[in-house]
Amino acid sequence: MEPSDRRYSKQHEWVKLEGDRGTVGITDFAQNQLGDVVFLELPEVGRKLKAHERFGTVESVKAVSELFSPVGGEVVEVNAALVAKPETVNADPYGAGWMIRLKLDTGKGDDLLDAPQYADYVAKEAK
Amino acid sequence: METAVGTLRKTPLNPVHRELGAKMVAFGGWEMPVEYSGLISEHMAVRTAAGVFDVSHMGELEVEGPGALAFLQRVTSNDVGKLQDGQAQYSALPLPNGAPADDVIVYRRGPERFLVVVNAANIEKDLRWLEEQSPSRCTVRNRSDDYALIALQGPRAQPVLQGLTGLDLSSLRYYHFAEGDVAGHSATVSRTGYTGEDGFEIFVAPDGAPDVWRKLLEAGKDSGVVPAGLGARDTLRLEAKMCLYGNDMDETTTLVEAGLGWIVSLDESKGDFVGRGVLESQKKGGAPRKLVGFEMVDRGIARHGYPVYVSDGPAGTVTSGSYAPFLQKSIGLCYLPAARAAVGTPFHVDIRGRKVAARVVPTPFYKRPQ
Numbered sequence: 489m490e491p492s493d494r495r496y497s498k499q500h501e502w503v504k505l506e507g508d509r510g511t512v513g514i515t516d517f518a519q520n521q522l523g524d525v526v527f528l529e530l531p532e533v534g535r536k537l538k539a540h541e542r543f544g545t546v547e548s549v550k551a552v553s554e555l556f557s558p559v560g561g562e563v564v565e566v567n568a569a570l571v572a573k574p575e576t577v578n579a580d581p582y583g584a585g586w587m588i589r590l591k592l593d594t595g596k597g598d599d600l601l602d603a604p605q606y607a608d609y610v611a612k613e614a615k
Numbered sequence: 616m617e618t619a620v621g622t623l624r625k626t627p628l629n630p631v632h633r634e635l636g637a638k639m640v641a642f643g644g645w646e647m648p649v650e651y652s653g654l655i656s657e658h659m660a661v662r663t664a665a666g667v668f669d670v671s672h673m674g675e676l677e678v679e680g681p682g683a684l685a686f687l688q689r690v691t692s693n694d695v696g697k698l699q700d701g702q703a704q705y706s707a708l709p710l711p712n713g714a715p716a717d718d719v720i721v722y723r724r725g726p727e728r729f730l731v732v733v734n735a736a737n738i739e740k741d742l743r744w745l746e747e748q749s750p751s752r753c754t755v756r757n758r759s760d761d762y763a764l765i766a767l768q769g770p771r772a773q774p775v776l777q778g779l780t781g782l783d784l785s786s787l788r789y790y791h792f793a794e795g796d797v798a799g800h801s802a803t804v805s806r807t808g809y810t811g812e813d814g815f816e817i818f819v820a821p822d823g824a825p826d827v828w829r830k831l832l833e834a835g836k837d838s839g840v841v842p843a844g845l846g847a848r849d850t851l852r853l854e855a856k857m858c859l860y861g862n863d864m865d866e867t868t869t870l871v872e873a874g875l876g877w878i879v880s881l882d883e884s885k886g887d888f889v890g891r892g893v894l895e896s897q898k899k900g901g902a903p904r905k906l907v908g909f910e911m912v913d914r915g916i917a918r919h920g921y922p923v924y925v926s927d928g929p930a931g932t933v934t935s936g937s938y939a940p941f942l943q944k945s946i947g948l949c950y951l952p953a954a955r956a957a958v959g960t961p962f963h964v965d966i967r968g969r970k971v972a973a974r975v976v977p978t979p980f981y982k983r984p985q
Contacts, residue, residue: 523638523846524655526938527916545967547916549654549938550846552967575655 496606561590626671665769666843674738694880713869713893763824768814811855908978
């Protein structure tokens with residue numbers, strides 16, 4: 489079951505909102521679909537993102553998947569540990585597998601799904 | 616899982632894959648397992664213990680009767696005359712332009728009794744091509760539906776399989792095969808494979824395949840033997856620099872260009888064969904381009920279809936490329952102009968709009984410890 493302390497996009501990213509900060513990663517469904525993650529392209533600190541803008545790519549052995557930011561903001565931190573250990577995304581997509589941290593713009597993702605809505609969405613998509 | 620245009624074919628092991636929770640994909644019109652526990656862990660298991668693969672989708676064509684040997688000499692690139700009973704050889708079905716219709720393994724069961732194992736996607740094409748070459752007295756019969764094929768590959772393959780068969784595997788040499796029993800089923804066991812490891816390919820009747828599969832996994836469970844899917848099969852063969860028909864060669868790439876001059880025989884005993892003219896002149900005088908192995912120098916994964924650039928401009932595309940789980944680097948194959956194909960040559964791969972540095976390296980990328 490998806491953690492309830494965050495919101496989800498239809499591109500299978502999550503954002504955990506804490507004050508003016510948002511942490512972003514991909515969901516368990518996404519990591520499972522991808523398979524073993526071996527490579528990530530993540531943005532530089534300082535990059536400004538709009539909601540739903542592409543911010544990088546995540547690659548498994550077999551597939552390349554683009555990453556879209558669920559909310560707008562400025563990149564203030566990037567998870568450098570994922571360069572050396574990309575498999576963390578598979579092992580812990582909601583914890584140590586976080587990808588970027590943003591200083592949020594106003595407008596905090598009202599178009600995103602909560603955990604039960606996302607679970608519903610995945611159930612329909614997996615058919 | 617159904618395609619938009621029709622239902623996918625299923626191998627006799629399909630229910631077993633589903634029981635094991637495999638991720639299934641459409642592959643060449645078949646529903647096949649791409650992975651079970653994870654591509655990297657399956658790949659590593661094959662390099663350190665063993666993996667069990669379902670390759671029942673592959674084709675088996677029987678070529679038998681008077682004139683079978685002469686016919687195969689005419690339509691294959693390698694010297695079939697060198698084979699003894701119980702021996703196999705890697706070969707190709709060359710077209711008049713010297714490019715292959717398919718790469719194959721030819722098995723000699725008897726003086727005029729051969730089995731040709733072909734790629735799943737090419738079964739109908741190969742059959743039509745062979746029929747067009749006028750076999751005259753011998754017959755070419757598609758027996759693909761009569762065989763299931765299970766590959767057991769890895770350093771522990773022999774001890775695991777030995778416990779299930781009366782055949783003496785220690786005396787079964789590489790590229791040789793024998794008929795016997797496996798897990799109580801009549802089988803042909805061939806010491807061949809597509810992973811770069813020691814291993815066996817086991818031909819059984821379709822009805823017996825699920826039982827053989829289960830018994831192999833049971834026999835191997837304390838040795839780290841796991842089921843392995845097409846995902847791992849592809850990364851394993853790439854590390855061992857084994858070509859994939861359709862990617863690394865097709866009807867436009869000659870066997871010499873594809874680095875397969877070693878399965879083209881110009882010996883007198885071979886005689887004339889389709890495409891001999893082109894292949895002979897390329898073997899003697901060189902070919903304009905060459906399939907090379909490369910590794911990425913800067914960060915990035917080169918994949919099939921990505922454009923390749925040498926110092927004087929574009930030079931085709933990546934034919935096969937991937938992250939290599941055992942080697943832990945990004946590797947691939949591509950055709951370069953012969954003058955730019957030396958080991959060490961730097962070039963660039965266009966990875967989704969970005970030119971990333973790569974370098975020609977010797978192949979195979981991986982060689983198993985002897």
